[in-house]
Amino acid sequence: MSPKEIRVIGFRGLGKMGMPIAKRLIQIGGYKLKIYTPEKAKAEELARLGAVVASSNEELGVGVDAVISSIPGDKELIETYLGDKGILWKMEPGSTIIEMSTVTPSASRKVAEEAARRGVYYLRTPISGSTLFAERGELTIYVSGDRAAYENALPVLRNIGSKILYVGSGEEARYLKLLINIIIATTPVIVAEALTIGEKAGIEWKTLIDALGSSAVASPQIGYKLKTLLEKDYSKPAFTAKQMIKDLDYALEVGKELGVFMPLTSLVRQIFEALDKSGKGDLDYFAVLKLIEELSGIT
Template sequence: MADKLKIGWIGLGKMGIPMSANLVKAGYPLKVYNRTKEKTKELADQGAEVADSPKAAAEGQDVVVSMISDDSALEAVSIGPGGAFEGAKSGTIFVDMSTVSPGASARVAAEAEKKGIKYLRAPVSGSTALATAGTLTIFASGPKDAYEQCVEIFGKMGQKSFHVGTGEEARYLKLVLNMMVGLTSAMVAEALTFGEAGGMDWEQMIDIVNNSVVASPLVGYKAQILKDRNFAPAFSATQMAKDFDIALDTGRINKVPMPMTSIIRQFYGTMMATGKGDMDFFGLLSLMEELAGMKK
C-alpha cells in the first residue's frame, strides 16, 4: 500500500527480531540494521531490506525505531557518528523502545530538537513471548502528534499503547515496572526456597501460589520455568541488573531512597559473579536454593 509508513529498524536482539517481524508481516516496508550483521538474515528472509549503518537505515524513512541494549547503544545508534540522526531528515519520527536512563534519553532529546526530529520514548512491558505474539504493552512519551502517527504500528507490536507525557515520563514508568518485576523474582525465590525446605511438593506449591492472593500475570508466566527450573533467558539477570542500576542512579539524582532495589541489586550482581548472569532473572531461585544448601 502506497500510504504505509516507511520504517527503519535498528537492533535485532531477542526483542527486536520478533517486534520487527510483526511489522513486516503487517506489510510495512522495513529497512533493518544490526551491529552484528548475521542477525539480519531472519528479517531479510522475510522481505526486509538490510542497511549497513544506523544512518543508512534512517535515510528516506518516515519512522525510525531502535530496540537496543542500553544507554551507550542508544547514543551510538542515534546521535553517534554514522547514527540515525545523520540519515534522518527533519520531521522524521525517531522511536526508541529500549529500556534506558532518563539522562541518556534527555541527551538524545536535545539533539532531536536541534535537528527537527520528533523523538518518542516508547519502552515496552512484556517479554519475548509477548513480543512474538504482538501483545506487548507500549507506553510512549514525546510529541503527541508523533504518538498519534505511530499508534498504528504500535498496534502491530502490542495490544495496548498509552501516551504518558511529553518528556521522559515513559522512561520513569518503565523503571517503575521493572523495579517491581525484579523485586517479585526475589520475593518468589526466597519464599519458594523456604517452602521447599519445609517439605512442600514443588509443583503443587507453585500451582497454589498461582491460585492465591499473590498470584499475578508475571508469576503465572513464570510458573512453568520455575517448575522445570529451566532458566533460558527471556530477560537475563544481567539485563535486570542494568535496569536496577539505571533506577538506582536516577533515584540518587532525585533523592529518592530505594532500599529494596539496592539490596536485590546485590543478588543480581551475585548471579553475574557466579556464572548465572545469562540465566533468566527468575533463575534467582537457583541462587537462593544454593544459599540455603539445597543445590539443584
Template sequence: MTTTSRVAWVGLGKLGLPMAARIVGAGHVVQGFDLSAQRMGLAEAVGIRAYADLASAIEGCTLVFVSIPDDKALLGLTLDSGDLIEKMAPGSVLIETSTVSIEASARVAAAANKRGVAYLRSPVSGNPVAAESGTLSAMVSGPRDALEQAIPVMQSFTKAQYWLGEDEQARFAKLAINLMIAVSAGMMGEALAMARKGNIGWDAMLELMADSAVGSPMVKYKALPLKERDFTSTFSAAQMAKDLDLILGCAHGAGVPVPLAAQMREAYASLIGTGYGEDDYIATVHHTERLSGLAALQSAPRG
C-alpha cells in the same frame, strides 16, 4: 494498510527482530539495520529489507524505530559514530523502545529537538514471546501528535500504548515497572525456598502461588518454566543487574529511597559473580535455594 507504508528498524536483537517482523506481517515495508551480519540474515528471512549502512536503511522513512541494549549503544547510534539523528529528515519521528537512563534519553531528546525530529521514548514491557505474539505494552512519552502518527504501526507489536507525558515520563515508568519485576523475582525465590523447607511439593507450591492473591501475570508466566527447573534466559540476570543500576541512579537522582532495589542489585551481583549471569532473571530461585542449604533439584518433584 495505513498511510505509513515504509518504516525503518535499527537494532534487530532478541526483541527488535520479532517486533519488526510483526510490522512486516501487518503489511508494511520494513527497512532494517543491525551491526550483526547474523541478525541481518535472520531479518531477511522474515521479510525485512536489510541494508548494509544506516543511512540507506532509514532513507524515505518517516518513522524510525530503535531497539538497542544500553546507554552506550543509544548514544553511539544517535549522537556519536552512528549519527542517526543527523541522518534523519526533519519532521520524521524517532521511536526508541529500549530501557536506558533518564540522562541518556534527555541528551537524545535535545539533539532530536535541534534537528526537528520528534522523539518518542517508548520502552516496552514484555519478553521475546510477547514480541512475537504482538502483546507487548508500550510506555510512551514525547509529542502526542507523533504518537498518533506512530500508533497504526505500533499496534502490530503492542497490545497497548500508554502515553504518559511530553518528556521523560516513559523512562521513569519503565524503570519503576522493572523494579517491581526484580523485587518479585526475589520474593519468589524466598517463598519457594521456604516452601521446600516446609516439605511442600514443588508443583503444588507453584500452582498455589499462581492462583493466590499475588498471582500476577509475571508469577503465572514464570510458574511453567520453574516447574521444569528451566532457567534459560528470556531476560538475563546480567540484564536485570544493568536495569537495577539504572533504577538506582534514577531513584537517587529523584530523591527516592529504594532499599529493595539496592538489595536485589546485590543479589544479582552474587548470581553474576558465581557464574549465573546468563541465567534468566528468575534464577533468584536457585540462588536463594543455595543460600538456604537446599540441594539443587534436577527435575520437578511431584507432591
C-alpha cells in the same frame, strides 16, 4: 512541520524483542522495513520477508519515515543516534524516532534535544512484556513525547502492543519503565525466599508451584514464569540476571537524582550481583531461586 505519515521504517536492534517486532511490522502491519544488523543470519531472514538491508547504521536514517530501535542501554543509544555514524544525522525533518529501549532519562534527553534541533520527532516508547507477547503483538508500550507524533505513530504501535499508554510530553515513559522494572526485579527474590521455605518444610515442589499460580499473588509475571519455576530450568532466558543488574543500576541512578530513599532496590541489586558473581549472570533472572536454595542448604 507535521509528522510524516509512516510507511517506511528503519529498524535497529534485532535482539530477543526486536526480531519478533520487526517480523510483525512486515507480516502483519505491511510496512516496508529497512534494517541494519551485524548478524548476517538475521539480516537474511528478514530480507526473505521483504526487508531492505542497509550497509551501515548511518544509512538506516536515509529515506525512512520513522526509525524504531530496541537496543541494550545508554551507551548504545548515544552511539546509535549521535555517534560519528549516527542514524539521526541522516534523518529528514518530520520523520520520527520510536525508541523502545530501557535507558535512563538523562541519556534519552540527549537524543531528544538533538532530534528537536533537526526537526525530527522523538517518541520514548519503552516496552513491557515477554518475547511471547512480542510475537503476539501483545506488549504494553509506555509512550511519551510530542502528542501529534504519538497519534501519527499509533497505527505502528498497535501492531506491536495491545496496551498503549501515553504518559506525557517528555521523559515520563523512561521513568515509568524503570519503576515498573524495580517491581519486576523484586518479585523473583521474594518468590524465591517463600518457595524455599515451602521446599525445606517438605511440601512437594509441584504443589508449591500450583499453589503459587492459583494464589492472590499470581500476576502475569509469575504466570509467565510458572513453567520455568516448575522445571527449574533457567537456561533459556528471555531476560538475564546481568540485564536486570543494568536496569536496577539505572533505577538507582534515577532515584539518587530525585532524592528517593531506595533501601529495598539496593538490596535486590546486591542479590542479583551475587547471582552474577556465582557464575549465573547469563541465566534467566528467576535463577535467583537457585541462589537462595544453595545459600539455604538445598543442592
